[in-house]
Amino acid sequence: MELFYYLVFGFLGFVVASVELSKNNKDRINTSQTFNSFKNNYLLVYSLMMAGDWLQGPYVYFLYSQYGFGKGEIGQLFIAGFGSSMLFGTIVGSLADKQGRKRACVTYCITYILSCITKHSPQYKVLMLGRVLGGIATSLLFSAFESWLVAEHNKRGFDQQWLSLTFSKAIFLGNGLVAIVSGLFGNLLVDSMALGPVAPFDAAACFLAIGMAVILSSWTENYGDPSESKDLLTQFKGAAVAIASDEKIALLGAIQSLFEGSMYTFVFLWTPALSPNEEEIPHGFIFATFMLASMLGSSIASRLMAHTSPKVESYMQIVFVVSSASFLLPIVTNFLVAPSKVKGGSISFSGCIQLLGFCTFEACVGIFWPSIMKMRSQYIPEESRSTIMNFFRIPLNIFVCIVLYNVDAFPITIMFGMCSIFLFVAAILQRRLLAIADKSDKSKTEDWTAMQERDAEEEPLNAA
Numbered sequence: 001m002e003l004f005y006y007l008v009f010g011f012l013g014f015v016v017a018s019v020e021l022s023k024n025n026k027d028r029i030n031t032s033q034t035f036n037s038f039k040n041n042y043l044l045v046y047s048l049m050m051a052g053d054w055l056q057g058p059y060v061y062f063l064y065s066q067y068g069f070g071k072g073e074i075g076q077l078f079i080a081g082f083g084s085s086m087l088f089g090t091i092v093g094s095l096a097d098k099q100g101r102k103r104a105c106v107t108y109c110i111t112y113i114l115s116c117i118t119k120h121s122p123q124y125k126v127l128m129l130g131r132v133l134g135g136i137a138t139s140l141l142f143s144a145f146e147s148w149l150v151a152e153h154n155k156r157g158f159d160q161q162w163l164s165l166t167f168s169k170a171i172f173l174g175n176g177l178v179a180i181v182s183g184l185f186g187n188l189l190v191d192s193m194a195l196g197p198v199a200p201f202d203a204a205a206c207f208l209a210i211g212m213a214v215i216l217s218s219w220t221e222n223y224g225d226p227s228e229s230k231d232l233l234t235q236f237k238g239a240a241v242a243i244a245s246d247e248k249i250a251l252l253g254a255i256q257s258l259f260e261g262s263m264y265t266f267v268f269l270w271t272p273a274l275s276p277n278e279e280e281i282p283h284g285f286i287f288a289t290f291m292l293a294s295m296l297g298s299s300i301a302s303r304l305m306a307h308t309s310p311k312v313e314s315y316m317q318i319v320f321v322v323s324s325a326s327f328l329l330p331i332v333t334n335f336l337v338a339p340s341k342v343k344g345g346s347i348s349f350s351g352c353i354q355l356l357g358f359c360t361f362e363a364c365v366g367i368f369w370p371s372i373m374k375m376r377s378q379y380i381p382e383e384s385r386s387t388i389m390n391f392f393r394i395p396l397n398i399f400v401c402i403v404l405y406n407v408d409a410f411p412i413t414i415m416f417g418m419c420s421i422f423l424f425v426a427a428i429l430q431r432r433l434l435a436i437a438d439k440s441d442k443s444k445t446e447d448w449t450a451m452q453e454r455d456a457e458e459e460p461l462n463a464a
Helices: 005-020 033-054 058-066 071-099 099-118 124-141 145-156 162-192 198-220 233-246 247-274 282-306 310-327 329-336 349-379 381-407 412-463
Strands: none
Touching: 005 099, 005 282, 005 329, 005 349, 033 099, 033 145, 033 198, 058 071, 058 099, 058 162, 071 099, 071 124, 071 145, 071 381, 099 124, 099 145, 099 198, 099 329, 124 145, 145 162, 145 349, 162 349, 233 247, 233 310, 233 381, 247 282, 247 310, 247 349, 247 381, 247 412, 282 310, 282 349, 310 349, 310 412, 329 349, 329 412
């Protein structure tokens, strides 16, 4: 492995440690012991859930190829996963709001464990069923847990600002540290212990089972709108009306779809971008480097959200612009650096530049997750939170399915250019969201001032 990879990883590790250790009291949020216990319980469960997810990721494609399936058949399996998430996501989100978020989280564990079990079969239909189950589980992972957390946080009367602390810690651990450890643990099982490519899925099922036991033993149930008179169709209509009637919710959904669509496209593109001539690159080590960059981003986000200024809506504009610029690097290097025609070998000079740009994007991803969670907690109504969040994932899944289906139809520079445009549009929409939020805050301040003045005028009259 070349020195360059170690330098990038070491530099990011040093910066993450420096940012965390340099935090002072102003960068930290003072909380209560009761909240800390609640937060730590959620972080334990979330980390176990993400371990179950991250362990599978690096080995899904490899497992299918070991079973003898070609690129086209594997592509169909992946499309089935995103397609089922799109088709069933809104339904399971509505059921979570109506039947209970804790119950939905347990359903996630059971569904994903069943998906892991299907990986033992080389039968295409069984694997397809596993992808469908995995798509349903993904919808629950990215809606039910957050919905439970927000509702429980508010139900227990904790300070609203403390919620951002839980979000940033969850991303720092679940999407950073746990991802790195899961990658190394999966590599240990498959390569060092020679247990085969299905071993990480068995390990994932074990972590999911442990997490489910913690949920069943320590979580209480909460609901969105448990009204018996509301069926699923009524809930769908209510969520659609909420999105259509509140521009802030609609903007938030568009921003999320644009960013996550670009992010999932990047997952498929970074490998061919860094090895266009089949250069030998350490995929696992690069993945760990990306996750370290994401940890840096979440650490920066926790620092930003500990202060009232700048607002989340404000600094996210910069994050989207930087993300957009990072995806221009593959296009720029393609024009400025003469491509090598030698097959194999080590990573090229343009590959090194792109790797730095991709690490920058991953740092933006680390800032994005806790920040978008914070904005969702502010703008999405509690009674249909899971339903609306899964509505947001419909355009995302459509976009990813289209990209997967046409991944060989366009040059890689066109794909990165498209993602860069999407991210720039997200920055424009974020600016609009900031303007609306500022106008709303100003209106509330004026109303509060008018009420105070009215009360002050009435006091002498009451005294008389």
